[in-house]
Amino acid sequence: MEMDERKAKILQAIIRNYLETGEPVGSRTISKYTDLNLSSATIRNEMADLEEMGYIVQPHTSAGRIPTDKGYRFYVDTMMEAKEQELAEVKDVLLQRQDRLEDMLRSLVKFLAKDTQYATMITAPSVQKNRLKFVQLSRVDEHSYLAVIVMEGNIIKNRLLAVDEAIDDETLLKLNMLLNTQLSGMAVQDINLSIISRMKTQAGIHSDIISNVIDAVGEVIAEDEDLQVYTSGTDNIFRYPELADQQNASQLISAFEEKQLLGNLLIGESDESGEGPGTGIQVYIGGENASQSMKDCSVVTATYELGDGLRGTIGIVGPRRMDYDKVVGTLKTLQTKLDDIYGRKEE
Amino acid sequence: MEMDERKAKILQAIIRNYLETGEPVGSRTISKYTDLNLSSATIRNEMADLEEMGYIVQPHTSAGRIPTDKGYRFYVDTMMEAKEQELAEVKDVLLQRQDRLEDMLRSLVKFLAKDTQYATMITAPSVQKNRLKFVQLSRVDEHSYLAVIVMEGNIIKNRLLAVDEAIDDETLLKLNMLLNTQLSGMAVQDINLSIISRMKTQAGIHSDIISNVIDAVGEVIAEDEDLQVYTSGTDNIFRYPELADQQNASQLISAFEEKQLLGNLLIGESDESGEGPGTGIQVYIGGENASQSMKDCSVVTATYELGDGLRGTIGIVGPRRMDYDKVVGTLKTLQTKLDDIYGRKEE
DNA sequence: TGTTAGCACTCCATTTAATTGAGTGCTAAC
DNA sequence: GTTAGCACTCAATTAAATGGAGTGCTAACA
Numbered sequence: 001m002e003m004d005e006r007k008a009k010i011l012q013a014i015i016r017n018y019l020e021t022g023e024p025v026g027s028r029t030i031s032k033y034t035d036l037n038l039s040s041a042t043i044r045n046e047m048a049d050l051e052e053m054g055y056i057v058q059p060h061t062s063a064g065r066i067p068t069d070k071g072y073r074f075y076v077d078t079m080m081e082a083k084e085q086e087l088a089e090v091k092d093v094l095l096q097r098q099d100r101l102e103d104m105l106r107s108l109v110k111f112l113a114k115d116t117q118y119a120t121m122i123t124a125p126s127v128q129k130n131r132l133k134f135v136q137l138s139r140v141d142e143h144s145y146l147a148v149i150v151m152e153g154n155i156i157k158n159r160l161l162a163v164d165e166a167i168d169d170e171t172l173l174k175l176n177m178l179l180n181t182q183l184s185g186m187a188v189q190d191i192n193l194s195i196i197s198r199m200k201t202q203a204g205i206h207s208d209i210i211s212n213v214i215d216a217v218g219e220v221i222a223e224d225e226d227l228q229v230y231t232s233g234t235d236n237i238f239r240y241p242e243l244a245d246q247q248n249a250s251q252l253i254s255a256f257e258e259k260q261l262l263g264n265l266l267i268g269e270s271d272e273s274g275e276g277p278g279t280g281i282q283v284y285i286g287g288e289n290a291s292q293s294m295k296d297c298s299v300v301t302a303t304y305e306l307g308d309g310l311r312g313t314i315g316i317v318g319p320r321r322m323d324y325d326k327v328v329g330t331l332k333t334l335q336t337k338l339d340d341i342y343g344r345k346e347e
Numbered sequence: 348m349e350m351d352e353r354k355a356k357i358l359q360a361i362i363r364n365y366l367e368t369g370e371p372v373g374s375r376t377i378s379k380y381t382d383l384n385l386s387s388a389t390i391r392n393e394m395a396d397l398e399e400m401g402y403i404v405q406p407h408t409s410a411g412r413i414p415t416d417k418g419y420r421f422y423v424d425t426m427m428e429a430k431e432q433e434l435a436e437v438k439d440v441l442l443q444r445q446d447r448l449e450d451m452l453r454s455l456v457k458f459l460a461k462d463t464q465y466a467t468m469i470t471a472p473s474v475q476k477n478r479l480k481f482v483q484l485s486r487v488d489e490h491s492y493l494a495v496i497v498m499e500g501n502i503i504k505n506r507l508l509a510v511d512e513a514i515d516d517e518t519l520l521k522l523n524m525l526l527n528t529q530l531s532g533m534a535v536q537d538i539n540l541s542i543i544s545r546m547k548t549q550a551g552i553h554s555d556i557i558s559n560v561i562d563a564v565g566e567v568i569a570e571d572e573d574l575q576v577y578t579s580g581t582d583n584i585f586r587y588p589e590l591a592d593q594q595n596a597s598q599l600i601s602a603f604e605e606k607q608l609l610g611n612l613l614i615g616e617s618d619e620s621g622e623g624p625g626t627g628i629q630v631y632i633g634g635e636n637a638s639q640s641m642k643d644c645s646v647v648t649a650t651y652e653l654g655d656g657l658r659g660t661i662g663i664v665g666p667r668r669m670d671y672d673k674v675v676g677t678l679k680t681l682q683t684k685l686d687d688i689y690g691r692k693e694e
Numbered sequence: 695t696g697t698t699a700g701c702a703c704t705c706c707a708t709t710t711a712a713t714t715g716a717g718t719g720c721t722a723a724c
Numbered sequence: 725g726t727t728a729g730c731a732c733t734c735a736a737t738t739a740a741a742t743g744g745a746g747t748g749c750t751a752a753c754a
Binding site: 099138148150158234238245 | 485506
């Protein structure tokens, strides 16, 4: 048996209807809902076929049909119309200062949760190139010095160092010169022992503090690697009865508590084909999710880029009967806007 | 009617038992559970009295008794034994570097959630004195300069400034000198217009950038004022059936999503009497909570201090039948450990 | 050969009734 | 003041009855 146009139309009608209502869809409903002008009996025959083919199932003998993962998959792959979304307000969110990236991400993920009414998550962008732009050591008080580290993409990090030895202003200036001539523009993975030992030699009696700074750089990078995940709208799962029962809700909320594990969900393989909006948008339906706790959910992920190779992932989690058209549309639109803001700059 | 010793013992037995089981407690149970050697009939009489006095109620005519808010209040005020808790691991958490305060708070709140099995929250400490310690402007690249602002308590903030005019190294040095001589040690609220205009005069043609830096300082302070709240263990509410039903769970999870509102819960009035561990620990039982969404919960709050006037609040949220002894004990112990680490330093 | 009306059948969901049992209040005796 | 005894109450559980949405199948029709 194979999928003909009429079957596809019926399947689409079933799915559309189920997305709206969340109730199993009967043959009579479809008979009226579509413009196919077929009696419920005919629809019943077709539905029996669609069930045999695995696109829909009955929760029990005398109920209507609901889509299977395979059904949704077919819908998403061939019938979905990702409409561009109005996201006027988001522009304000995105235009927040670059040096308040965290706030921006928090606002963004909150905005998306409110807009879509699903649970949302976003990973902080991780630097692809990891190039050092600027390093500076400053005296804060007698025994504490502040190392400021700026990376490509204007990621700024601070580390406070406890230092016993006194360093006079002139030496400090020299050390800073040394740090910047050696490290500026350098890719982090290229900082090897020979460079370090050369710097230490040049620093003379202050080689200790140079080690400290370099250690700090190492730490900062490491820190950046266990990626931060921001979430919002986890309470939205209570909007969908199929997720709101105790078992499910508990599992999902727990999953959202474990940011680290969540992150792993987001950094799955992404299609690297092409450029521009729509790239890297992925839909995981029900059982397709890597995580067991998400087996009754669908997850839509999208990569985003803030320029300078700063790349992260957004995830939107809802019930299987998520409004895929809207969610994918929203993410596409968001990507477009980000492109407008950051993409252009790069050229 | 008044509370005599025997009534108190019975009330205590009822509460202890209810805390454990979560089931209404009957007279027979108490008759056996206590060493009072009284028959269930006598207990029944006493229970009737306790009910009349408002310490306990029956969920329905033929059920055992459960404590009222007033009953818990009596227990907490007069019978609780806040035992010191073993919190060996927490020391590692607390000893994290000061310049990674956020990480420390996240770890701490997570630790407490795991230890107590309740939902936890913590506000980032807000600076009481708000004194500037150090300000520095550095060139990152041609058009962007970095303002580093360090406040008393080693709170470090960064702001990236876009600057059109070129500033040579020497000028930069001078500007930094100017910034620090004028601003170091200064309380933020004392930076007034006359100081600003004096600085601008001294900066000459570079007065613009000085304004920028001062604006940045203002922003940084403002930013610090809308306090960050970290939460953990919200999934723990599902451990307690009385909180886990859809209505309640949904409300609570929503409340925990709204960090800002949560914060208000935490910064209610605190008893300012005395010093040392146990100070500023507050218990809010059921309806005593300011927030409607917490009406079926009890909240225990404690202030904490990291030295240098850095003060914040911890909150632990559980069911009414929370293990008050343990929670209060845990918070006291935590305060002691913080005192050990930070308190000593100050003298 | 595809479509449709008709009908018996299935099974979940909801309502109603019956049963159980923990726990009480009250009385009367100690 | 304490306690045994007993009738009573009421939530919770189990069982039975009812209703209805929706199906599959058959037979007739275009």
